[in-house]
Amino acid sequence: MSFWNNFLIAAGMVRGFYWLVLGFVVVALALFVYLPVERGRIRNAMLLFALSLVGLLAAATLLSLGMAAESAAYRWVRWSALFVESIAIINLVSVLVFDVGLEAARLKPPRIMRDLLSALAYIVVAINLLSRSGVDLTGIVATSAVITLIVGFSLADTLGNVMGGMALQMERTIRVGDWVRIDALEGQVKEISWRQTSIETREWDTVVIPNSVLMKGQVTLLGHRLGQPRQHRRWI
Known part of the structure; x- marks a missing residue:
């Protein structure tokens, strides 16, 4: 199997990956020009998206070297790349929704609402990707509860x-x-x-x-x- 096919397999989108990259770049550039105030957030989203592509290249390299798709190293590299990619997309969508859509409707929700919704989206995506990677979430949930309790007191x-x-x-x-x-x-x-x-x-x-x-x-x-x-x- 070719390196490019391994890359598309790691990306999890054999057919629609081209459109995802093209759509992200076009929307990011348009928002970068249209919203000078949010250029820092948009720039960070673009950097994260580029970093996710590097991670997917690393995952494709592992497959090309003969590493099994079920191996822990490949699964964690792929999960990290897809999670970073999801963060970039969520951040860009938040700019599109809050700074374009809601502004056009003359609605100004508090900044903290955007942060909370983005954080919730991060958690949902992380759990979904872990589940798809075959990770047992029972132990993670139990450990997270203990850590949350300790952090809450401290x-x-x-x-x-x-x-x-x-x-x-x-x-x-x-x-x-x-x-x-x-x-x-x-x-x-x-x-x-x-x-x-x-x-x-x-x-x-x-x-x-x-x-x-x-x-x-x-x-x-x-x-x-x-x-x-x-x-x-x-x-x-």
Whole structure:
């Protein structure tokens, strides 16, 4: 069997692989030109896709050297390549859906929703690929439960910040651009991430506050009343 046939077998798409590569490249280049703000994410997706092709070439090489398709080395090389390929496709699709589709519909879901959906897609793809590779998932699930328990206890504060970031972005209590007062601190919200919120003060300082602190403390939204449009504020 030729090397190219082994490559297509490793890719798992004997007929549609050409269209997959062509479609990915065309969509990635179009989004790269159309969305300058997301060029970093698109560039990373393209690099991951190229890396997956290298992994598939390595898997095809193992087959060409006579290694059996049931061998552990071949299965893990192939699984890694397909998983990286799936991550690249998921990242590109997320840009297409959230930054093109939802923007066209004038919908702006919180950034954390994209991250959660992408993470869920990663997990589903990983489990599916492992199952197709013949890996027994029972032991992996049991081990993962123990690891999750240990990590949960050791990273309690970090998880509290993450949950706080999720609550802030999902409920949209505080938005980027809002003016807030927290105790003696007053400034403008510049970023809300998973773990922390960045606030710029009038003294040109940037204060980074853990999200768990925001969830537990009292925050005053300046220039905003419930049910009323936010008042425009700027530096003086």
